[in-house]
Amino acid sequence: MKKILLLLANGFEAVEASVFTDVLGWNLLEGYGSTVVVTAGMHDKLKCTWNFTVIPEIKVANVNVDDFDALIIPGGFEEAGFFIDAYNKDFLNLISAFNNKNKIIASVCVGALPIGKSGVLKDRTATTYNLSNGKRQDELSKFGVKVMRNEPIVIDKNIITSYNPSTAFNVAFTLLEMLTTKDNCTKVKKLMGFLQ
Template sequence: MKILVLLAKGFEMMEFAPFVDVMGWGRNDYGYDIEVVTCGFQNQVMSTFNIPVIVDKTIEEIDIAEYAALAIPGGFEEFGFYEEAYDERFLELIREFDSNNKVIATICVGALPVGKSGVLENRRATTYHLGDGYRQKQLREFGVQVVNEPVVIDDNVITSYCPETASSVAFKLLEKLTSTEQMEVVKSAMGFK
């Protein structure tokens, strides 16, 4: 199975890497049938702090039928995150994953485009909670029932509230795609308690 990691300009590396590492450990060390495919608007996406990443596919090349899940790391506004994360093509991809009941996993402000897409309306979710909760207020404006907890799961959508939660979200995604037992094997092998 494939997981699509959708990278908007200005995405945060710390929120991107756990999806690659956790799934990579599962595939490489334990033979789990999981492949991570990266995607952006261009072949090269500039992350927060100006680290370039070459992606596997551009957004126009995506056929959601090929993917079991969508992962969205958050990013920094001052590095252009919302310019692409709020683009209609980005939002439509989110809607398609949700309408096909595929798992959507976000870290930190990665929940905001999901909220803007309408997918989280009247559902429970969270996003960046520090700075007087201004990002959570933005999420609430999309009709979301904001929960101030580290990781919130509402059916097929996983959201979290800061970069520290990145590995927890990646493990939750692995668990949803495999099993609790298989996820625990990888988590233990990687030294997480």
Template structure:
């Protein structure tokens, strides 16, 4: 069984978190049964970007990082306070732990900036929110990342993506990395993506 730590910052986008719970949840019940997602945050109650409130299953200080096989982080909005949690020492410690052990790390949109802030994207290919009106790619580059302006970039065990529209693709890529391409295709078919 692969246990996935879904790390939620205050101000995260609900849709970017739900793809992980849904795709990996479908796999748990309808696929090979090998994935389990645990939602984790710094606060007993988290407010999403659009005022949706979520209660994580665990608080970060309650878990043992060694119990988890992969890390998933949805992005969020600065205006909703996303970076306060995402750039916190506690979040950075989690990110470095998974990177040091080469465990899969999947991020959507600006969540890659949390990885960059931790230092793990130095001299690694990555992407982030890439709309022409945004300066997020420049921000990512300022951390020493090698910018690849594509929808999804996988470098070693790390997945980064360019916008919320990539969310399902990232979740399916993580599923494929944790199980198999055939299993991913089965879940995509069951969920109506084929």
């Protein structure tokens, strides 16, 4: 069984998190039956960008990286406090710990920014939110990242980044394929109606 940690910061975008619970959940029931998602956060309750509330299953301080096969980081809104948690030392150290063990790290939109701030993307390629005059991509480049501005999804070794919420399902399917097989991913896509 593959365990995947869904790392949530206050102010996360619910849609960017939910695609992973759905795709990996469909795999659990209809695919290989091999993926379990565990939510983690810095607080007892987390509020997403649009006030949806989530109770994480585990606190960041209690995460044992060895228990997990991959890490997911959805993005969120600065106005909702996303970067307060996402740039917290414990949040960043957890990202570094996953990378140090060469575990898959998948992000959507500005979820790439804490990955960049953690230092693990220095001298590597990645992307992040591509609209608003490239402001977020400029921020990512300040962490020493080679930003692929026109690529919707960028994979550099064990790290997947993407450039806006529209890419979330494709990132989730990419992660599923990396954790299982291409054939299994195709099966889940068909069952979910993404392929005819």
